[in-house]
Amino acid sequence: MKAAVVTFPGSNCDYDCLKSVEQVGAEGVFVWHRETDLGDVDLVVLPGGFSYGDYLRPGAIARFSPIMDAVVDFARKGGPVAGICNGFQILCEVGLLPGALLRNESLKFQSHDCWLRVENPDTMFTRQYARAQVLRMPLAHADGNYHADMETLARLEGENQIVFRYVTRDGSLGEGSNPNGSAHNIAGIVNAEGNVLGMMPHPDRAMEEILGSTDGVGLFASMVDHLAGAAS
Amino acid sequence: MSQTDDTQTAIPHVDPREGDPEVTPELVAEHGLSEDEYQLILGILGRAPTFTELGIFSAMWSEHCGYKNSRPLLKQLPTEAPWVIQGPGENAGVIDVGDGFALAFKIESHNHPSAVEPYQGAATGVGGILRDIFTMGARPVATLDSLRFGDLDTPRVRYLFSGVVKGIGDYGNCVGIPNTGGEVYFDRGYEGNPIVNAMCMGLMKHEELITAVAEGVGNPLMAVGARTGRDGIHGATFASEELSDDSDEADRPRVQVGDPFTEKLLLEASLELINSGYIVGIQDMGAAGITSSGSEMAGRTGNGVVIEMSAVPVREPGMTPYEILLSESQERMLVCAKKGHEDDVRAILEKWELEAEVVGEVTEDGIFRITENGVDVAAIPALPLTTACPTYTREGIEAEEMAGLRARDLSEFDEINGEVTETLLEVMASPNVASKRWVYHQYDTTVRTGSAIRPGADAGVIRIRGTRRAVAATTDCNGRFVYLSPRRGAQIAVAEAARNLVCVGALPVAITNNLNFGNPEKAHIYFQLREAVLGMGEACQVFETPVTGGNVSLYNETDGRAIYPTPVVGMIGIVEDVDHLTTPHFKAEGDTVLLLGTNRNELGGSEFLYHLHGEVAGDPPALHLEQERRLQQAVLGMIQAGLVQSAHDCSEGGLGAALTESCLGRGEAPLGADIRLEDDLPIVPLLFSESTARVVVSCDPSNADAIESMAGDHGVPCARIGTVTGPDSPLSIQAPGGSVSADLEDLAGAFFNSIPAVMAS
Amino acid sequence: MNRYHLEVRVVPRPGLLDPQGKAIHHSLHSLGFTSVDDVRVGRAIMVDLDADSEDQAREQAEEMCRKLLANPVTEDFSIEFLSVEELPARAGSSEGGSHG
Amino acid sequence: MNRYHLEVRVVPRPGLLDPQGKAIHHSLHSLGFTSVDDVRVGRAIMVDLDADSEDQAREQAEEMCRKLLANPVTEDFSIEFLSVEELPARAGSSEGGSHG
């Protein structure tokens, strides 16, 4: 099983994502943004970082990278695409996911652990998690404040497209649960077809005990799981 | 390779350049060169320098590049150990960290630029130190930042503080280098003259090490990365001038703007270049830009270089050789490539969307030669340019008031009328003791998944993937101690750094340092500098932590007022096995709490005195280097033997703060503690003296005996002072001189919220 | 062929929360500027652009905004011409404005 | 008393590197907008302000820039009036413009 990790100029979590897919048994390959062909890969990860320095808007320039046509094509054909942090921002800019990620309410870059509640365990990205399971992962971004218009939010809610929500340590939506001002505490969503995921927190940084959490393993394992199932 | 003596005889004549000003005594003075220094230049050239040459000398012989005042002192520092691979003199020091890995590390100051423009000043400081590391062939794995500001109660200071922190964060976050620690102090002693020191460490395999040399006559020199603009002209000399009130105005055109995105590309491209084998040397165009990189790369080998100005990619039209040579535009490198591989080098840079242009070549005549459209505009023997800079050993006399200040009797503060608990809360809320979370939550601390211990412990730790090992790093310096007693203060800085490292389970192995001082031409400042360097050297001997490099920032004065002498110590430690990693926080109810070391009545220079009484006075805590050494060996032994659950040293805020921090941890799962102290000291000095050689550890009760006997073996005092209690219990301290009972929530409020609250105002 | 100096102004959609504007509004008040009644913060993108006519320049600028400079989900844009200078005609310059 | 809608335009000082402008310029070119010749990026701060006269409004806006909106070391600012509406006179409104 082969996973492409796309490297844009300014990506800096590409290495972490490669390690993550390898840890769950996939073969990871870096794909440079100037390529126009993903090769024979089974899943695509758009890693975090500061593609093009986040200049103008995070993801605004990267979404025009040559490789993105191939990524969009891969997604439209139903291939699993996961965008983490800057990857999420790119997916919104290119239109594979609805909405946009605005500057954090604090107006600051925020770097600390956060807690996520699994809202929808029935996706190819979350099948190894339990519903309402609370996960611990680092977040590290300045623009993670998810925004979409009312209809879109209603649709996301109605169609179970909200996969992860920010919660407090004990799993509640109460005070202090929302680190960046995201609408409906949204931390991660999938597209209507369920094969494109975007999330701001970093499962790729929650893969080993020594890093403080292994809660990210389930996300990468779920994808591999799903593909293995599809294959057999 | 040619000898310098025969090049001396062959200095080419150089005609003054059309349109350049005439070199007059006034102009020489404006360039910060003394009459004697000018005579020296005449001797080296055998003729008068051109305007361009004058600029070159003034930059290379500035304090920043030439270490005029500090070199003789720095010579006294210990620099050698079996594990030191690269000592002072290169872009960064390098040590062996085991399993075939080497660590490059260095600290650099950007005090003056940050005082003028905090955001860009701090950002470009980070950019510079990153380049120093990856030009050695190492991939940066962590940064640290050591900061000093005035008291937080003025808008100006809050502006500087938030600007500096944002600048450091935005740059490092974008390049993708985790921050793993640092320090921040607020004290009127830094009013108007903040200190911004950035440290970086990078990992490499031994064979990946490369140095900054221009070797192989005929090899091309290539300018790589960003284009050259008029930024920071004379930044190097400017970094060695006192600030005055109007500096905001005066320094405008000099502000350099950082481009972390280009830096990230440059980082990846440089490491790829170095591994490609297409180049022989590479150096950052840092202070004094092409001038220092070009002449130093040549000077190191005895070769010469010739550089053609019209070949240098510029950002603005009409730049003169003088401007191009002294520009400090960021994110640029000078590369010495292997002849015939120019296109291979270009191809790698092209992949990373960067420029690389051949601007010159290595010559055999030992001359640093600059041409403009083929015409010489400067020709200076490289070796004397980089090494003949005169040095000064000045007279140092301690200011009279100091003896009196040290002798100040502090017994009046021994007792508190009122609740000791209240005082503890006040001390915990003091910005110098309070959590620096507001700062490091703006820094990416987890990118590249190496961070085994993030900021918030005694030291930061980065694991080495594929091994059991890890490297720990910390920066420390209590400027008040150094101010009151320079020699001991500097020793304490080294001792605390080492103590911080052993507390996380690391063996201290080497330091880099940043000497932040006032104007050394003043006798009392030179005294501080000399004594501090002496003290640092003495301590480094005892702890076996040689100095592999550092940075000197002098003239840190505003309107004649100097900062506290601040010799920041950046120390590296090696963790043999990640299983040894230890944090300051109590882990389990029922664990036994022990204090290693001795409590003393030593309030001198303490945060208690400053925060509650506005005084910086008294004799700083005593330091017995051998005792401190034994304590640290004992602590490390206990940790490696797996006996302790937590370890935390006592520093700012004393034992009271150390116990509180151990209870609170990161605020997630605080635990109370029931502490009983036997010492018959008055309560204030007992809780708030910042005596050295003390560490609070907690352990499973079954290990307490083993810890005591191990302490005994090392001749280290050890007392069981209590037990860890539950999450709903307070921190309670009983002592002959008084008692404390503080709810964890109150302590947490004071400790975690005080800086955010001030910054929100 | 002329060179047009124009400003592309990209501002957050009305109704969209603008934390940056809110923060500035707040600090202005605490600085005593109590007569300030609303603040919104956007980007001012200063573009120098070669085109044969103002219409052509505007058309190009608008397409830049739709494609890259503004995010339709969250931002509105407006274009303002600041100044113009004539360029010495040069071969091929009329293609200056073409783009795929 | 009128309400002035104005734009405070804050742009990087000439000569200073503008990494963001550089990146956008580069991107516009690769998108085919080859007639773009320079791009600099600043902030467009849209301010609604109550004052008795345009002069008074301008004076206030300029002081805001000096005190808060622009960084004198790295940025230049300019002020542009977009529109104005008259406000029903209300007591004390004339103090609207006062500030320390």
Ligand SMILES: Nc1ncnc2c1ncn2[C@@H]1O[C@H](COP(=O)(O)OP(=O)(O)O)[C@@H](O)[C@H]1O
């Ligand atoms: N400027 C900073 N950047 C990053 N981390 C910081 C900074 N200042 C303080 N810290 C972190 O906060 C913790 C406490 O700092 P400090 O009180 O200086 O520790 P210590 O007294 O043990 O040296 C440490 O983990 C330190 O790394």
Ligand SMILES: [Mg+2]
């Ligand atoms: Mg400590």
